[in-house]
Amino acid sequence: MNDNNFLSKINNPNYTYVIAEAGLNHNGSIDLAKKLIDLAKEAGADAVKFQKRTVEKLAIKSYLDQKDDRFPEFGNTYKEIRDHLEFNYDEYKIIKTYTEKCGLDFICTAFDNDAVDFLKSLDVSIIKLASHSATNLELLAYIAKSNVTTILSTGMTDLDDVDRAYSIFKSNSAKLILLHCVSSYPTPMNECNLKMLDVMRSRYDAPVGYSGHEIGYLPTLVAVAKGAVAIERHYTLDNNMVGFDHKMSLGPSEFISMVKDIRAISDVLGTGEKIVSEKEWITRKKYQVSAVSAKPIKAGDLLTKDFIKYCNPGTGIPPKSIDTILGKKALIDINEDELLSKDFFS
Numbered sequence: 001m002n003d004n005n006f007l008s009k010i011n012n013p014n015y016t017y018v019i020a021e022a023g024l025n026h027n028g029s030i031d032l033a034k035k036l037i038d039l040a041k042e043a044g045a046d047a048v049k050f051q052k053r054t055v056e057k058l059a060i061k062s063y064l065d066q067k068d069d070r071f072p073e074f075g076n077t078y079k080e081i082r083d084h085l086e087f088n089y090d091e092y093k094i095i096k097t098y099t100e101k102c103g104l105d106f107i108c109t110a111f112d113n114d115a116v117d118f119l120k121s122l123d124v125s126i127i128k129l130a131s132h133s134a135t136n137l138e139l140l141a142y143i144a145k146s147n148v149t150t151i152l153s154t155g156m157t158d159l160d161d162v163d164r165a166y167s168i169f170k171s172n173s174a175k176l177i178l179l180h181c182v183s184s185y186p187t188p189m190n191e192c193n194l195k196m197l198d199v200m201r202s203r204y205d206a207p208v209g210y211s212g213h214e215i216g217y218l219p220t221l222v223a224v225a226k227g228a229v230a231i232e233r234h235y236t237l238d239n240n241m242v243g244f245d246h247k248m249s250l251g252p253s254e255f256i257s258m259v260k261d262i263r264a265i266s267d268v269l270g271t272g273e274k275i276v277s278e279k280e281w282i283t284r285k286k287y288q289v290s291a292v293s294a295k296p297i298k299a300g301d302l303l304t305k306d307f308i309k310y311c312n313p314g315t316g317i318p319p320k321s322i323d324t325i326l327g328k329k330a331l332i333d334i335n336e337d338e339l340l341s342k343d344f345f346s
Helices: 004-010 030-043 078-084 089-101 113-121 137-144 159-171 196-203 218-225 252-269 278-287 319-324
Strands: 017-023 047-052 105-110 126-129 149-153 176-181 208-212 230-234 290-293 308-311
Touching: 004 017, 017 030, 017 252, 030 047, 030 089, 030 252, 047 089, 047 113, 089 105, 105 113, 113 137, 126 137, 137 159, 149 159, 149 230, 159 176, 159 196, 176 196, 176 230, 196 208, 208 218, 218 230, 218 252, 230 252
Parallel strands: 017 047, 017 230, 047 105, 105 126, 126 149, 149 176, 176 208, 208 230
Antiparallel strands: 290 308
């Protein structure tokens, strides 16, 4: 996958790149993964993001082997549950191919160096790092040297942590997109701290977006309005499904509505270019003022300001152009309250 299309969208100030975070909500099923991809396409997202872990390197053995009864459908230990949710190379090949056939970018989070290599072998050119990896200096350095575009979430960090991570990518001339993130599930409205988008933009020479975990998506829309170049949100086929992230994810209708509202915000924000629109011209011609005869003007009279008043419609000579007729001689008799024209004077 070539990341040029991704970077062109990220660098477009009039566009917001939407990442549909499928995450683990496929429950280990290729069929569910494809349905999530279909939903992302229907919603109008730009990319679908999955996750890749090397489970045996995720935690110490005693932690992996401890009993875990949260999702007995997946397994009875933490490792069994995690193994159940991991796709192998052939499975991810199917999922990536299906994603790209749907016209979406395939993005995946790498949780360790082996996962980076795994994704590179799949020809994945956009890799995400989760917030808890923002302080994993070894992983940061490894991916910064791997010639892939990296998206880094910055939850659970302070600015010193982000500075350190940013410097690793900067020193390797690596392509980096930063996402402001609060790793609280769900994130209370008063902790979203979206002013951090402005801080990060002024502090780092990198595009800045937002990864949201709030209930609903109002802060996500605020982030878009504040110029977030990319948005990442978890979504699911059904909030009642068994699994880690379904409850905190946007359901199908809510996710579709969010993307629709994001696109509407982009339309509302516009380009920042101040022009008179085609529809404004209709109103302008109706309500702006033009030069009108304040009293009768005889042929031969020299036009002075005493002869002029200004009122609707705006189809005549505007105040800014009045010097084009002031001091000129009337060629004809002009009645009081008549729209003046340059053709009346010489």
